[in-house]
Amino acid sequence: MTSDRLAGLTSWNADWKGLRVAVLGLSVTGFAVADTLAELGADVLVVTERADEEYERLLPVIGARLWTGTLETVPDELADFAPEVVVASPGFSPRHPLITWANDCGIALWGDIELAWRVRDKVVRPDGSPADWILVTGTNGKTTTTRLTATMLVAGGLRAAPVGNIGTPVLDAVRDPAGFDALVVELSSHQLWYLGRRATPSPLSPHAAVCLNLADDHLEWHGSFEDYRNAKAHVYDNTRVACVYNKADPATRRMVEDADVVEGARAIGFDLGVPGPSDLGVVDGILVDRAFLEDRRTSALELTTVAELAERGLAAPHIAANILAAAALARSLDVAPAAIRAALRDFRLDPHRIEVVARHDGITWVDDSKATNPHAAASSLAAYPGAVWVVGGLLKGVDISELVATRGTTAKAAIVIGAERTAVVAAFSRHAPAVPVFQVDADETEGVMAQVVELAAGVARDGDVVLLAPAAASFDQFASYADRGTRFAAAVRERIGTGAEDEHDDAAEGPTGRDS
The missing domain is CATH 3.40.50.720 (NAD(P)-binding Rossmann-like Domain)
Known part of the structure; x- marks a missing residue:
């Protein structure tokens, strides 16, 4: 050959x-x-x-x-x-x-993404062109942003689907006889490594792409943070229209600056601050677009408000940032602001993503089992400062010390689970010695969450939050992060009884216009 x-x-x-x-x-x-x-x-x-x-x-x-x-x-x-x-x-x-x-x-x-791109023209649009691809990666927020973007595109009248690392193989979508106008492709760093390792460039050329953020993760797979970062950066290769990046994360800006893109592709920033002329951001509690309008130097388009997001449990700072990123991607395909606002009215976060599972006796129990690395857990802790923090599992080669030093010091208490408890406890001893630390010594899956809830109930008081944000993978004691979260919620309900209020919103305060 x-x-x-x-x-x-x-x-x-x-x-x-x-x-x-x-x-x-x-x-x-x-x-x-x-x-x-x-x-x-x-x-x-x-x-x-x-x-x-x-x-x-x-x-x-x-x-x-x-x-x-x-x-x-x-x-x-x-x-x-x-x-x-x-x-x-x-x-x-x-x-x-x-x-x-x-x-x-x-x-x-x-990898499968390379193959899918090469055969993407099996089903084409009426004009003979295959579906546009929008790529989404980042250490955290990929799935939420992928779902948000696809929902906005559909609200804008496009046939679109979330695919890739989110669960549905891209190859299944490109072979779907119904066809699509756009595919929103969630990409892991593993998939991006296979796209970027070639001696010759991949033919993949997306309409738009975003790297939401960058922090230590999957170092055991890549071997080093540099290799992990380099894999993520390939998301911008050959982008044709919009390279969306996080203004609050300089690493993503550098990726865009270094990327080899199609001439004419624009850099579009987002964060929770006041946006510049090619950005999306927040002004006086209003999420706005200053990138995709003709008079962007003196005007902005309203997308939604923090108050509206709060009503739907979407106002936590990291979720609001995901919404801005998704809106930028959708706007790159000319989805109207009104359609974006309409999409957000019915959008719900995935289970196990800052999900309030119960409120009882003034205590709020929150399942963020999907926070499988320190960066994700940091966002949860920022949304719920002073929480009783349930932390631990498989650390995937990542040092948890920085997270404990920056966010763990404000925790009311720490309840440590998982196979790598020693490293977590040591981090608290060094960096947050004033925080009470309790270890769950149950090694069998069945007993872990019952002990977690018992310990948390002994510490939490009226007005407190008990937050499951493990900052680690689940496979040491659970089948998945979903299994971990489901068992946590079941243990909470078992302890407090079925009469407790069952909530599915988010009590965190929304963005204030500052970077988060």
Whole structure:
């Protein structure tokens, strides 16, 4: 296979027949890759440690082969197959033996996003063009912003869908016979690494892109913060219209400044302060757009108000920032301010994202189990200062000390859970010695949250908030962050009884015009 032929595979209608492709991994993404390639006529070998029974049954039906077993070394079956392209699921890190082998052999190495872009013209719009892509990444807020953007686009009359790391593979969307005007693609740093690691640039060229923020995360996968940052920065590669960045996070501005974009693409800033002429921001409690209007030097367009967001549980500072980022992306596709306002009237946050699960005896119990890293937990603590903080889990190679030093000192108490409790307790001892710290010594999943709630109830008083914002992954003791949050809410309700008020709004104060 020559590089020229691979370079020409940028359409569903290109000649994919007989292309030998190894697909690494058989999750929902891996199956979508295999299914797409088989439909295109490629020769597909799926390689995975273990296979879901349903996928194992379906692979021969679609015309793909399967190999399962240990992947500590390159299987003979894979080497003998001599793939011309390897498409890896995002879980395969840069140092995985199979990825190292593919690189050493000079085999083209793609992720599912690369493949999806190359075949995005399977279903086109009436004018013959495929759907526009809007890319969303960041250490935190990706899913909320992706959902917000798609909701705004739909309110503006476009056929749009949130896809990618949010749960629906992009390949499923590009093959949907109904077709779309726009796809809002949530991208993890893992997916972006596969886009950016190529010797030659990826053909992907989004309409607009945003990196919401940058902080330590997934260092065990990338190997260093620099590599993590560099992966995230690829979100802006080849952007055609709008590079949206966070004015409150200089790292995202530098990404835009360094990006190789299509001539004419604009840099659009957002934060909770007064916006400049190419920004979105907040003026006297009003969220405004000063970027996408003709007279942007002297005028602004009203999008919504902080008061309206507060009524819907959307006024926490980090959520308001996500709304501004999503609005910038939607405005880049000419969605009217009135449509953005209408979209926000019915929008609800995902479960386990600053979700008030109960109020009882003056105590508010908040589930932010989705705060799986220090940056996300910092936003939660900013929204609920002085909370009884439930923290801990798998730290993913990240040092929690800075978070404890900057936000933990204001906590009323800390209740530490998880397999890496020692590191968390040590951080409090060094940086917040005045904060009472309680450890949950239950190692079995069933007992963890009951003990958390018992300890929290012994500390919290009228007017207090008990905040589950672990700043860590959940897989040491729980099936997922959702499982962790669900068990927390169940333990709260078990303790206080079914008569407690059950809320789903957000009691945090909204933005005040300052950066957050």
